[in-house]
Amino acid sequence: MAGIEVTALHKRYPDGTVAVEQVDLSIGHGELFVMLGPSGCGKTTTLRAIAGLERQTTGDIRIGDTLVNDLPPAERDIAMVFQFYALYPHLKTRDNLAFPLRAEGLPKSEVLKRVDEAARLMRLGPLMDRRPRQLSGGEQQRVALARALVRRPRAFLMDEPLTNLDAELRADMRTEIKHLQGELGATMVYVTHDQVEAMSLGHRIAILNKGRVEQIGTPLEVYDRPASLFCAAFIGSPPMNLIEVEVADGALRAQGGLALTPPPGLSRDCHLVAGVRPEALEVTAPGAERSVPARVVSAEWLGDEIIYVVDHGGQHDVRVRMPPTVRFAADAQVGLRHTGGTPVVYDVSTEELVA
Ligand SMILES: Nc1ncnc2c1ncn2[C@@H]1O[C@H](COP(=O)(O)OP(=O)(O)OP(=O)(O)O)[C@@H](O)[C@H]1O
Numbered sequence: 001m002a003g004i005e006v007t008a009l010h011k012r013y014p015d016g017t018v019a020v021e022q023v024d025l026s027i028g029h030g031e032l033f034v035m036l037g038p039s040g041c042g043k044t045t046t047l048r049a050i051a052g053l054e055r056q057t058t059g060d061i062r063i064g065d066t067l068v069n070d071l072p073p074a075e076r077d078i079a080m081v082f083q084f085y086a087l088y089p090h091l092k093t094r095d096n097l098a099f100p101l102r103a104e105g106l107p108k109s110e111v112l113k114r115v116d117e118a119a120r121l122m123r124l125g126p127l128m129d130r131r132p133r134q135l136s137g138g139e140q141q142r143v144a145l146a147r148a149l150v151r152r153p154r155a156f157l158m159d160e161p162l163t164n165l166d167a168e169l170r171a172d173m174r175t176e177i178k179h180l181q182g183e184l185g186a187t188m189v190y191v192t193h194d195q196v197e198a199m200s201l202g203h204r205i206a207i208l209n210k211g212r213v214e215q216i217g218t219p220l221e222v223y224d225r226p227a228s229l230f231c232a233a234f235i236g237s238p239p240m241n242l243i244e245v246e247v248a249d250g251a252l253r254a255q256g257g258l259a260l261t262p263p264p265g266l267s268r269d270c271h272l273v274a275g276v277r278p279e280a281l282e283v284t285a286p287g288a289e290r291s292v293p294a295r296v297v298s299a300e301w302l303g304d305e306i307i308y309v310v311d312h313g314g315q316h317d318v319r320v321r322m323p324p325t326v327r328f329a330a331d332a333q334v335g336l337r338h339t340g341g342t343p344v345v346y347d348v349s350t351e352e353l354v355a
């Protein structure tokens, strides 16, 4: 397995669309690296450039020690798994797996050995003699993954491979892919626009926006300290509250009076927004200690939690995550209290994290 280096990648399509402005990635050997971002931010283009399916306009791509800019896909020694898995409909699972190896001209014994190994890893035993139409969507996707495995590539590139599966299957396959990646010690670049998938899978996540990398970090880092307002709004469900604040009397104060502890090293001469996760706030009875007045706009009951939307100081969409036992009706006058630590703070003009 090999690491992947992407340097100053820029891709302009013939019709003039700039899909990738400037992307730098340094993906470690054996790392499960996730590229996350909204539709159209350049994830697939970046991945296809790494695979050699799309030629970048400028920039360099290295796989291991090899500069692969001028190598065709077949010589880059990577395997790609797409959202739409293309299995040969007339072939049994076993032959679908063996096909790419036979095409490479590997000896029969080696083909058998690798097919068996991939079947074991992806638990395909009972499915080996079925044709694709006799398999469920999830099973087909497992076969597609196994087919990428048998080639023992230097790296795996996956473009939203689970998008077509239902929620339960997706969660299962996620576990499966993570397990497999660990067992093989495989370098894997995994593209998704689903932040839950990104958080649960990635060793590190790159958040892309409009062809640029906004942040690279571990799931914890990007959750705790989103590097920009874009990342703050993108990561988390529901996302972080972004509350306009002023520095007054050593505190960050929102218009309605909610006071937050300022992070150390905060410069005071700019227009600030504090980022506060819904779980760092609390809805209380009106007048409770350290609470400020608020009004319930709506309550979304999710079984194991309730997401309250409250109005505080003219901001109508402050989201608060509460246990399901705490019930307030819509329109109720309540208290709003900050419970969790120091918020992150952004400069409105640069949209970047300042402290
Ligand atoms: N062949 C092409 N010619 C022109 N523009 C293209 C081409 N392929 C992609 N684009 C444009 O490049 C931008 C990035 O596309 P890309 O497919 O990389 O996005 P993505 O992040 O994978 O999005 P999604 O999550 O929807 O798959 C988009 O604006 C898209 O319309």
Ligand SMILES: [Mg+2]
Pocket (backbone or CB within 6 Å): 043, 044, 045
């Ligand atoms: Mg895409």
